[in-house]
Amino acid sequence: MRIVLLGAPGAGKGTQCKRIVERYGVQHLSSGDILRRERAEGTQLGAKAQSYMDSGRLVPDELIVEMMGGAIAKAPQAGYVLDGFPRTVNQAKELNSTLASDGSGIDAVVNLKIDDKVILERMTGRRSCPKCGAVYHIKNLKPKIEGKCDKDGADLVVRPDDEPQVVKERLATYQAQTKPVVGYYKKSGRVLELDAGKNADAVSAKLFEMLDNFVSD
Numbered sequence: 001m002r003i004v005l006l007g008a009p010g011a012g013k014g015t016q017c018k019r020i021v022e023r024y025g026v027q028h029l030s031s032g033d034i035l036r037r038e039r040a041e042g043t044q045l046g047a048k049a050q051s052y053m054d055s056g057r058l059v060p061d062e063l064i065v066e067m068m069g070g071a072i073a074k075a076p077q078a079g080y081v082l083d084g085f086p087r088t089v090n091q092a093k094e095l096n097s098t099l100a101s102d103g104s105g106i107d108a109v110v111n112l113k114i115d116d117k118v119i120l121e122r123m124t125g126r127r128s129c130p131k132c133g134a135v136y137h138i139k140n141l142k143p144k145i146e147g148k149c150d151k152d153g154a155d156l157v158v159r160p161d162d163e164p165q166v167v168k169e170r171l172a173t174y175q176a177q178t179k180p181v182v183g184y185y186k187k188s189g190r191v192l193e194l195d196a197g198k199n200a201d202a203v204s205a206k207l208f209e210m211l212d213n214f215v216s217d
């Protein structure tokens with residue numbers, strides 16, 4: 001099963017992907033998480049990506065396409081869910097041709113739709129685990145022990161790009177460069193549209209209802 005989860009920053013891609021992994025046993029491939037890991041490990045790619053990420057701009061396509069191509073090639077037989085990639089029409093085309101050359105393609109494209117007003121509240125309250133990438137919210141999705149990850153007990157952190165000024169920039173980048181990706185997929189097939197403004201359990205319930213159809217096909 002190969003899934004693409006689209007949506008603006010803060011739509012809940014990471015949150016829902018973790019649940020998709022638990023239900024369908026696919027691998028979560030988040031371009032943002034991979035880039036943050038590269039930065040934490042001090043790699044050349046991480047260093048190149050840093051200024052783009054911290055200012056809310058996109059990392060150049062060629063770096064991302066190579067990085068994600070490598071991750072997809074190593075994904076298990078069960079498949080994967082892509083989170084944050086593709087993020088430009090060019091990346092979507094590159095992904096398409098890579099998969100086509102292996103005789104495969106994407107099975108389901110889901111678009112998480114969300115109002116800009118909700119996004120800022122979600123981002124400023126987000127807390128992330130630097131170790132496993134689990135995502136919490138100080139009001140909506142609290143960890144069991146304040147400030148600690150439920151899974152590994154690591155100290156939760158605020159992502160540097162969740163500063164309100166950077167969030168604004170990320171939203172502008174989304175409108176200009178990523179929203180057209182939805183149109184790109186709509187031209188070539190069906191995009192499953194999902195209201196991501198509801199609480200996380202309600203969003204998951206609807207999402208699983210949609211994806212279960214693909215599993216049973």
Ligand code: AP5
Pocket residue numbers: 007008009010011012013014015016031032033035052053054056057058059060061064083084085086087088091122123125126127135136137138140141161170196197198199200201203
């Ligand atoms: P990335 O890490 O992908 O960030 P993003 O797309 O901006 O998305 P987020 O992770 O901020 O949001 P999310 O949708 O995952 O929401 P979450 O589940 O955390 O990318 C970071 C940067 O890396 C980019 O800016 C760019 O520079 C670079 N990059 C990455 N991929 C790239 C690419 N392909 N090309 C070029 N550059 C790339 O939820 C948010 C908060 O809301 C959490 O606190 C959560 O607990 C809460 N929440 C979630 N769902 C709900 C709900 N239903 N109700 C209430 N609260 C909820």
Ligand code: MG
Pocket residue numbers: 013014015030032
């Ligand atoms: Mg995320």
